[in-house]
């Protein structure tokens with residue numbers, strides 16, 4: 001069993017809850033006219049550098065995400081896509097040097113990483129980390145109940161939690177054994193990706209950021225992951241996915257496709273822009289106005 005301090009260290013980036021779609025978490029939704037009338041996420045001229053080296057990576061990102069939208073960010077290797085996602089969740093490797101990010105009407109940049117998660121920002125990382133000594137079910141139950149506690153709801157007992165987790169396991173087509181195994185320990189690359197979506201399904205999110213969730217997935221796993229994500233999506237939450245591949249876009253049908261280049265969103269279009277990217281490459285597409 002991990003100590004509480006080692007567990008809490010991993011929590012800010014693992015703890016990403018928020019209300020949801022099909023189960024009790026539906027009660028967490030407090031959508032009002034005022035929250036639906038404003039963008040879910042509004043990023044203006046966001047600039048950020050790497051703390052250690054002072055190198056600026058984000059050079060003025062602008063992005064608006066409304067509830068119910070599915071956004072895809074594509075772009076050359078090293079263009080800043082993952083950095084953007086990590087800055088949004090408050091990763092300590094980066095320092096924001098300019099611009100603003102408003103999430104659900106609040107200044108996201110003033111929140112600690114864990115608060116961002118509690119507010120409903122979920123991120124799955126390209127390479128999800130293992131948490132030795134903590135089983136998947138312990139982790140999920142703790143996170144789920146912490147979320148309920150934050151919202152003033154009673155904790156679920158073991159039996160209720162078990163049936164809730166089983167329902168979510170089925171959604172991502174994972175075997176119950178995965179609940180007893182330590183978080184991501186010994187998981188294959190594809191199993192880690194599925195496990196990320198299991199966390200999303202259990203915890204819910206207003207905005208889910210999936211960084212290359214499709215990389216390393218076989219065709220069946222990709223279909224399972226896309227199917228689970230599409231069932232988690234509702235008109236009241238949103239998805240921001242980073243990908244290099246068209247196949248997940250065909251399954252999740254983004255409403256907006258962005259090309260990131262040199263730390264900025266250089267171009268925005270719809271799914272048809274992907275054909276131009278495949279035919280002409282990022283540089284040509286980024287240069288078009």
Ligand SMILES: Nc1ncnc2c1ncn2[C@@H]1O[C@H](COP(=O)(O)OP(=O)(O)OP(=O)(O)O)[C@@H](O)[C@H]1O
Nearest residue numbers: 050053057075076077078079080081082083084093
């Ligand atoms: N913590 C860090 N330390 C050093 N360099 C970093 C760090 N984070 C990002 N970078 C650098 O910033 C640039 C952007 O990286 P980032 O991971 O955001 O790119 P990306 O667009 O997601 O690329 P890919 O498509 O290859 O995943 C790269 O040159 C990368 O090496």
